[in-house]
Amino acid sequence: MLSVTDSVTCIDSSPGLIFFVCSLLGALVRNSLHCIFCREVLQGRGSWEHILLNAFGGKAKTKTLSCAMCNNKLGGTIDRELAEQFTLVRNLFEMVSGDGRDAPSLYKVQAGNRKINLLGNGRVTLAGRPFTVEELGGGQFRVAINVQSLDELEAVIPHIVAKTGIAEDRLREQLAGAQFTDTQDRPGIISHKYSLGGEGAMRAVAKACLLLWGRTLGNEEAQKPEYDEVRSFIRNGSADFLSARTFLDSRPLARADEVEKAYGPLFNFVGVTSDARGKVVGHFTVYNLLGFQVVLAEGGAAPCKTVSLANNPLDPKIWSDKADKVGSLLDADWLAVPSFETDEYRRRSVAMMESYYRIIGARAVGRIVDRVCARYGFAGDDPIPPEMLNLIQEEIAVRVAHNIAGLPLTIPVSPEEIAGSVRKAKKGEPTS
Ligand SMILES: [Zn+2]
Numbered sequence: 320m321l322s323v324t325d326s327v328t329c330i331d332s333s334p335g336l337i338f339f340v341c342s343l344l345g346a347l348v349r350n351s352l353h354c355i356f357c358r359e360v361l362q363g364r365g366s367w368e369h370i371l372l373n374a375f376g377g378k379a380k381t382k383t384l385s386c387a388m389c390n391n392k393l394g395g396t397i398d399r400e401l402a403e404q405f406t407l408v409r410n411l412f413e414m415v416s417g418d419g420r421d422a423p424s425l426y427k428v429q430a431g432n433r434k435i436n437l438l439g440n441g442r443v444t445l446a447g448r449p450f451t452v453e454e455l456g457g458g459q460f461r462v463a464i465n466v467q468s469l470d471e472l473e474a475v476i477p478h479i480v481a482k483t484g485i486a487e488d489r490l491r492e493q494l495a496g497a498q499f500t501d502t503q504d505r506p507g508i509i510s511h512k513y514s515l516g517g518e519g520a521m522r523a524v525a526k527a528c529l530l531l532w533g534r535t536l537g538n539e540e541a542q543k544p545e546y547d548e549v550r551s552f553i554r555n556g557s558a559d560f561l562s563a564r565t566f567l568d569s570r571p572l573a574r575a576d577e578v579e580k581a582y583g584p585l586f587n588f589v590g591v592t593s594d595a596r597g598k599v600v601g602h603f604t605v606y607n608l609l610g611f612q613v614v615l616a617e618g619g620a621a622p623c624k625t626v627s628l629a630n631n632p633l634d635p636k637i638w639s640d641k642a643d644k645v646g647s648l649l650d651a652d653w654l655a656v657p658s659f660e661t662d663e664y665r666r667r668s669v670a671m672m673e674s675y676y677r678i679i680g681a682r683a684v685g686r687i688v689d690r691v692c693a694r695y696g697f698a699g700d701d702p703i704p705p706e707m708l709n710l711i712q713e714e715i716a717v718r719v720a721h722n723i724a725g726l727p728l729t730i731p732v733s734p735e736e737i738a739g740s741v742r743k744a745k746k747g748e749p750t751s
Contacts, residue, residue: 351538351539352365352383352538353538354384354386354389355385355530355538355541355542355550356386356389356393356526356553356554357388357389357554359386359388361383361386365381365382365383365385365386366382366385366386366387366389366390366391367380367390368381368382368385369417370527370530370531370534370628370640371527371587371628372398372402372417372523372527373416373417374405374409374416374417375402375405375417375605375632376415376416376587376631376632377630377638378417378630378636378638379638379640381533381534383534383538384530384533384534384538384541385530393526393553397519397520397522397526397553398526400517400519400520400523401519401520401523404514404516404520407425408585408606408608408671409422409423409439409632410422410423410424410425411437411679412585412633412674412678413441413679414632415635416635417635419635421440422439422440423439424438424439425437426446427446434447441679441682442467444467447465448465449465449466449471449474449475449478450462450464450465450466450478450479451463452483460483460485462479462483464479464499469736469737472494472737476490476491494737496734497734497737498731499731500729501729501731502727503687503721503722503727503729504727515609516611519556520611521561521611522553522556524565524601524603524611524613525549525565525601525613527601527603528589528603528613528615529541529546529549529550529553529615531589531591531626531627531628531640532599532615532626534640535624536621536626540621543620545597545599545617545619545620546599546615546616546620548560548564548617549564549615549616564613564614565611565612565614566612566613566657567609567610567611567612567657568602568609568612568657569609569610569658569660569664569667570610570653570657570658571607571663571667572588572607572610573650573653575607578607578629579607581629581637582629583631583632583637584670584671584674585606585607585631585632585671585674586604586607586631586632587604587605587606587607587629587632588627588628588629589601589602589627589628589629590603590625590627590649591615591624591626591627591649592624592625592654593616593620593623593625594622594623594651595622595623596619596622597616597618597620597621597622598614598616598618598620599616599621600612600615600651601614602649607667608668608671609667610657612654626640633678683722684719684722687715687718687722688715690718691711691715691718694714695707695710695711697711714730
């Protein structure tokens with residue numbers, strides 16, 4: 320590339336040729352883009368790649384650093400491994416992905432003496448069949464139905480018809496006269512084993528850091544031989560690299576309170592910084608719970624640079640990759656001494672659970688309000704007549720009190736409610 324630039328100087332008396340040479344220069348610059356992982360020439364075939372994983376609410380992407388093959392291969396292996404270590408956190412906090420998809424659901428989780436499904440949208444359902452049929456002989460059946468809503472009751476009716484052979488009209492008549500109860504209960508204690516870190520997760524962290532670094536400092540910087548070892552670690556793994564150049568770090572980020580103010584109590588933070596010798600260190604704090612650190616280059620890389628990216632996984636549209644806002648948080652002295660203390664990690668886990676009760680408690684109350692209003696036929700911003708207000712408020716208060724105390728509550732569902740639902744559905748009207 321340098322020789323081409325030189326030749327521009329030699330021939331700058333000929334405008335036509337300058338144009339030609341400049342085009343050639345442009346072509347050469349384009350051709351110099353290589354995948355920073357496998358070194359294949361990209362030639363405009365770069366693949367959109369998330370810097371912070373989509374699963375963590377990441378929105379920033381780059382198309383000039385990796386090929387489609389590496390993107391797919393690494394995304395389906397190491398990125399997945401890192402994301403899966405935090406599935407429970409995402410599920411508990413109902414964290415949507417960067418592209419807006421629901422948090423992952425957890426099925427058949429043992430909660431106290433029951434098995435439940437924790438859906439990604441925050442709903443909790445009992446695991447198992449929504450209905451059972453016991454044949455009593457002589458064309459008689461005992462049908463037990465366990466559904467979460469009148470809508471779900473509607474959905475199981477055709478299945479009960481198929482299983483028993485009872486005519487649908489007859490079944491609906493019987494349902495309208497049957498005794499139903501509405502039970503509200505908080506799930507029992509859930510124990511969930513998980514482990515954080517390990518080679519796959521660390522490779523994904525190294526990848527995110529190298530992508531962020533390359534996105535700001537350029538494809539050429541990330542291709543330097545100083546990054547060959549981390550490149551190989553990302554692609555193939557290495558026990559030596561893992562033990563010598565990666566660390567779990569339980570220390571809260573310096574001035575974490577400022578990051579929290581901007582990106583919420585569960586912020587993600589990816590930062591890369593280099594010292595005067597060109598030693599490059601990447602740091603990744605996941606959900607303000609735990610830090611991962613990787614030495615991307617031991618020396619000789621671009622010196623004295625800092626880049627960083629932070630987001631609010633509870634509201635992924637809040638994010639920034641402007642180093643000037645949070646970049647000063649990465650201090651080389653602080654990065655030089657990563658440490659993992661179990662007590663510190665436990666303290667941060669407790670802080671996370673406090674956030675959980677605060678955030679999800681408020682959402683649970685919102686759901687109870689919606690559910691009670693729906694029971695009385697009101698939805699969204701429907702005005703509630705004054706004569707109904709007391710009744711509705713009373714039921715909300717009772718339900719919220721039971722929820723806070725963790726006590727089960729059973730309320731009979733009137734035959735009119737069931738019949739109403741069944742009749743409306745028959746006419747093809749909405750049931751909620
Ligand atoms: Zn590649």
